[in-house]
Amino acid sequence: MDTIKIVFLIGTLEMGGTERQFIEMLRRLDRKRFVPHILSFRCQGRLREEIEALQVPFTCLHVQNTRGTLNPISYLRICKLTWDIYRYLKIETPHIVQSHLFWPNIHSCIAGKYAGVPVIITGRRATMSIHHQKFRKYTKWHYRWLQNVTNRWATAILVNSHIIKQHCLEREKFVTPERVHVLYNGIDPTPYTRPIDSIPIKKEFRLSHDANTVGMIATLHPRKGYRDFLEAAALVLQTYPDTIFLLIGRDDGIKSTLEEVAEKQGIRHAVLFTGERHDIPELLSVLDVQVSSSYIEGQSNAILEGMAAGKAIVATEAGGNPELILDGQTGLLVPPGNPSHLARAIVQLLGNQQQRKQLGEKARQRAATHFGIAEMVQQSEALYQTLVHTNISTSLHTLPESPESTCSNSPTKK
Structure with missing residues (x-):
């Protein structure tokens, strides 16, 4: 295999800590071996300027809001978004789809599975203090259920500290130690x-x-x-x-x-x-x-x-x-x-x-x-190659049927 095609599914174009790490990695990714594509829920934000400056193909899905409680209307919107991501992945046929945060993780697992993507990488980027449970955004049963169900389809889970790996193994289902990889953030001093x-x-x-x-x-x-x-x-x-x-x-x-x-x-x-x-x-x-x-x-x-x-x-x-x-x-x-x-x-x-x-x-x-940025990028590239070479042959034997949907709007390429 000459190059590995990666679709990065991101939920926001605002520049937070996770997004900064992503841009720094993208800036240094070896383009002779890896072909990155960006699929974003949102269309506007400072991160888009950075992506376009790096000349990385960018597609946005025009999602207005991913926050709020689950209800019948939001459930339909979630299904439509998953369908749009599925169609994009079927067209682009990447070797890897990678996400970092909760909702992109959920969508990448479902859409990636049915689109037959060989490698699905999700992420965990934060954890509560063991001593304080003040902020419980994703601890309600339906969020836990979504995360646990979709964990079945993640080839690998990327975390940026050992404490997150520990929490992931202790608090989530369908997760095994060998699938959770610790990759520290990196910085250019x-x-x-x-x-x-x-x-x-x-x-x-x-x-x-x-x-x-x-x-x-x-x-x-x-x-x-x-x-x-x-x-x-x-x-x-x-x-x-x-x-x-x-x-x-x-x-x-x-x-x-x-x-x-x-x-x-x-x-x-x-x-x-x-x-x-x-x-x-x-x-x-x-x-x-x-x-x-x-x-x-x-x-x-x-x-x-x-x-x-x-x-x-x-x-x-x-x-x-x-x-x-x-x-x-x-x-x-x-x-x-x-x-x-x-x-x-x-x-x-x-x-x-x-x-x-x-x-x-x-x-x-x-x-x-x-915590050097060069080491972080090298470890990421090595993991990508290992996961693709391990999973590419088995994924070609059996592909699941596509999910049914009544949604008709397509993603918009820019």
Whole structure:
């Protein structure tokens, strides 16, 4: 086989952590051996610009909304979407269909099975903290049922931390250890290790040269624990009243609530909302301490970026964070959902410049030696080849009948 054709099924064109990893991998994928195609639920978003710049074939399905509860109307929409994906796969005949998140996983398994795709790769990108079950989006029985049923048809499940593999094996059905592959996120350290002029950022946000600066990089979403971050900020300000707190990320509907929290805490003057930014190395350059207060994580790209930049990091023990940060060696870990613990760790680092420097340098070294983007791409390519060579012959013997559907609208190629 000269080349392997891969269809990547994605649910959104907004640039989140999973999407950034996907683009970095796509940018480095060996085009002599692999032919990527993108099939997207949505048609517009920043990710599309990145895809088109890479000259990768792109098709969108004009899906308006994938959120909400299951009901007869949404069920019909799900069936129609699966039918459209099935027809696309029958036409394109890829060797692999790959997805990363919940709804793309469900659709790729069903459509991929009936379209006779030899290799179906799904993903798990995050898990709740073992200690906190505040966010239960996909724990209702019908979501669990969908995931368990479609697990039967996944050739492989890709996860980005060992804790996610553990949760997958413990909490899902029809999953075996040999089908779950751990592939860590990767990062190119170059943008974070080059000389950076921090003066423009300081001028933009009017940061004084002697002020402590603490920042968090994440979409403004409840699962990221921003409320805890603000409550911790109020405690930190009791010890270091000149500290400024940067909330760096796209608003996912909670900015106004967070502003109210800051007002009630009496710390609005010390809190800056930057919005979505694409100059992360420059923003990191002004931080004394980086924080991740998430309840749910897989493997945090923001933490990886901070490690590559040599930042002193305080993070919760959620998801794969302990696989990134070695507590007391490359950063500090605290329990999720505990603002007082978070505040104490921040205060500890603000009061000890030498410790910040030591933790940051060891974090930089760990990022470079354990989480390189080149290694991630090489491991992905090796897995693709192994799965195709293992499954391509058996899949040609028996193909299932196509699913019945009354839907008639076709996907739109761009």
